[in-house]
Amino acid sequence: MRILLKLSGEALAGPNKMGFDEETVRRVALQVKKLVDDGIEVGIVTGGGNFWRGRSSENIDRTKADQIGMLATIMNCIYVSEIFRSVGMSTNVLTPFECGSFTKLFSKDRANKYFAHGQVVFFAGGTGHPYFSTDTGVVLRAIEVEADVILLAKSIDGVYDSDPAKNPDAKKYDEITIDEVIAKNLQVVDMTASILARDNKKAMWVFDLNEENSIVNTMQGKFNGTKVTV
Numbered sequence: 001m002r003i004l005l006k007l008s009g010e011a012l013a014g015p016n017k018m019g020f021d022e023e024t025v026r027r028v029a030l031q032v033k034k035l036v037d038d039g040i041e042v043g044i045v046t047g048g049g050n051f052w053r054g055r056s057s058e059n060i061d062r063t064k065a066d067q068i069g070m071l072a073t074i075m076n077c078i079y080v081s082e083i084f085r086s087v088g089m090s091t092n093v094l095t096p097f098e099c100g101s102f103t104k105l106f107s108k109d110r111a112n113k114y115f116a117h118g119q120v121v122f123f124a125g126g127t128g129h130p131y132f133s134t135d136t137g138v139v140l141r142a143i144e145v146e147a148d149v150i151l152l153a154k155s156i157d158g159v160y161d162s163d164p165a166k167n168p169d170a171k172k173y174d175e176i177t178i179d180e181v182i183a184k185n186l187q188v189v190d191m192t193a194s195i196l197a198r199d200n201k202k203a204m205w206v207f208d209l210n211e212e213n214s215i216v217n218t219m220q221g222k223f224n225g226t227k228v229t230v
Contacts, residue, residue, distance in 0.1 A: 005043065006138040006150065008047045010050055010155060018051070026087070029083050035216065043145060048071075073134060077123075078102065078103075081122050091121070091122060092121055096128030097125060111144075127140055138152075139196045156208060157172070157208035159186055159188050161173070178197055188226075188228055203227065205226070208225065
């Protein structure tokens with residue numbers, strides 16, 4: 001089985017809210033190692049929000065702001081991949097554009113070669129183009145490498161009909177179709193990513209990264225989040 005795990009930048013920051021929280025990342029690494037040891041192929045996409053929220057600025061050109069965001073995801077992937085290595089995994093970081101010797105250039109064949117050797121593959125740099133988020137990046141890479149499912153590790157325990165932080169009566173879905181997500185604009189991922197997932201039949205499982213052992217539990221059927229079906 002092959003999965004693509006999306007880690008938000010904010011999740012990597014842990015309680016610090018900015019930068020990295022090494023203990024948080026180490027907990028993720030130990031869970032992913034359990035999956036790899038069980039024979040599951042794991043790809044990783046990270047957000048960049050722990051470093052950069054460029055779209056909130058009115059003083060920076062959108063294209064340049066998005067380029068800074070892409071670089072933030074590369075920093076995240078290099079850091080997280082090193083923590084993964086420290087607990088005994090082999091990793092490689094792929095980007096859609098050249099980064100000198102820091103990363104390798106993405107291709108499906110290269111990614112498949114790394115998966116075949118039991119490596120965790122990090123897909124950094126988003127799609128390589130402005131105006132596309134890491135949400136779109138994770139769905140695109142999942143399609144390209146034929147992942148069986150996308151795991152969205154968030155700071156919330158699933159998909160709700162409204163913001164539970166603002167509405168105490170918000171209803172959580174155990175399962176919902178991607179068509180319903182799009183129709184109700186529930187923002188599981190952004191609209192471009194949602195439509196791409198629908199058209200290419202990529203299911204997404206949404207869960208709380210901060211719940212103890214949540215990644216392993218999700219893969220072992222002890223799932224407390226929301227399954228977005230296609």
